[in-house]
Amino acid sequence: MAKKLFVPGPVDVSEDVAAKMASPMIGHRSKSYADLHARTVEKLKKVMYTSNKVFLGACSGSGWMEAAVINCVAKKALHVVNGAFSQRWFKISKAWGKEAEALEVPLGSAVKPEQVEDKLNSGEYDTLFVTHNETATGAMTPLEGFGKLCADNKVVFCVDAVSSMAGVKIEVDKLGIDVLVTGTQKCFGVAPGLAMTAVSEKALEKSKTIPHRGLYFDFQDYLKKDEKNNTPSTPPIPQIVALDYQLDKILNKEGLENRFKRHREMAEYTREWAKKNWAMFTEDWCSSDTVTCVKNTRNADLEDLKTKLSDKGYVFANGYGDLKGKTFRIAHMGDRTLDELKAYLLAIDQTLGV
Numbered sequence: 001m002a003k004k005l006f007v008p009g010p011v012d013v014s015e016d017v018a019a020k021m022a023s024p025m026i027g028h029r030s031k032s033y034a035d036l037h038a039r040t041v042e043k044l045k046k047v048m049y050t051s052n053k054v055f056l057g058a059c060s061g062s063g064w065m066e067a068a069v070i071n072c073v074a075k076k077a078l079h080v081v082n083g084a085f086s087q088r089w090f091k092i093s094k095a096w097g098k099e100a101e102a103l104e105v106p107l108g109s110a111v112k113p114e115q116v117e118d119k120l121n122s123g124e125y126d127t128l129f130v131t132h133n134e135t136a137t138g139a140m141t142p143l144e145g146f147g148k149l150c151a152d153n154k155v156v157f158c159v160d161a162v163s164s165m166a167g168v169k170i171e172v173d174k175l176g177i178d179v180l181v182t183g184t185q186k187c188f189g190v191a192p193g194l195a196m197t198a199v200s201e202k203a204l205e206k207s208k209t210i211p212h213r214g215l216y217f218d219f220q221d222y223l224k225k226d227e228k229n230n231t232p233s234t235p236p237i238p239q240i241v242a243l244d245y246q247l248d249k250i251l252n253k254e255g256l257e258n259r260f261k262r263h264r265e266m267a268e269y270t271r272e273w274a275k276k277n278w279a280m281f282t283e284d285w286c287s288s289d290t291v292t293c294v295k296n297t298r299n300a301d302l303e304d305l306k307t308k309l310s311d312k313g314y315v316f317a318n319g320y321g322d323l324k325g326k327t328f329r330i331a332h333m334g335d336r337t338l339d340e341l342k343a344y345l346l347a348i349d350q351t352l353g354v
């Protein structure tokens, strides 16, 4: 029996969505593919609230994170670092030899626009990197206010929404996000292997000024192929077919607002449970709607708990990186229902005799 995934990605894929991945293969330089590509991108734009270009990549979220660095950093990057995934983005900039600075924010907290205002006004930076939903700490950064600061200072605003897009409303155009990165395997409820990025005109223009953009993640190549509803190299067709189908369900069957509401309700239920039996690791004002990070105040043996929950048919998420053993995470994203979540939290209580 397949175990229920309560890890923050990959998430369980509904049977009908998974079945779409077994559709007969098509060639990617065909009209069938161009049609599939065009309609998938159009639907994605609705979920992202954007009229910017949306590119599909045969990669995980990290691929487009790297692309944002390659295509947008010419002068100096400012990375907000409040957990392992934002740290990874900073490391990508360093690995590419870019000038980069980390603005450290305590784990479990998030950045506010006033914390970056002076830096952005200084003219020293041309890019700002913010992780919307730090999956390692359960901190979700309210994104209002950053876009204007970036626009006023000709800074390219890059946002990682790998673990929040399609579970939380992120209005890309209204927020002034220049590069938004996400992937299929979390809130979209599709198998891993496809990542998506929304790229503004400003970011595309910036990319032209950067001489060495490598080959695989060059925005200019993606732009050229986008005109033909295609990709520079072979796209992950099974995932795109499944995403196309899942987007119809998201937009027309459940509805975006209902989807966001379901995620919020699951988060609220989990936070209440966490506060009753444990403690929240994340500060209240920035607690995530898609993943809850719980402090292990009972000093439970989390690896033992993981084994016992596995025997009951669940996959448990320990804390990430340095937070392993000190925290654990409850994912409530994708097509997960509140009833399934309640059953899982009860299974944790029963296993520990809470």
Ligand SMILES: Cc1ncc(COP(=O)(O)O)c(C=O)c1O
Pocket: 008, 009, 060, 061, 062, 063, 085, 131, 133, 134, 135, 136, 160, 161, 162, 163, 183
């Ligand atoms: C917030 C965040 N950013 C980036 C990543 C990396 O994404 P991927 O594993 O798809 O490369 C993850 C993965 O869990 C994530 O949660």
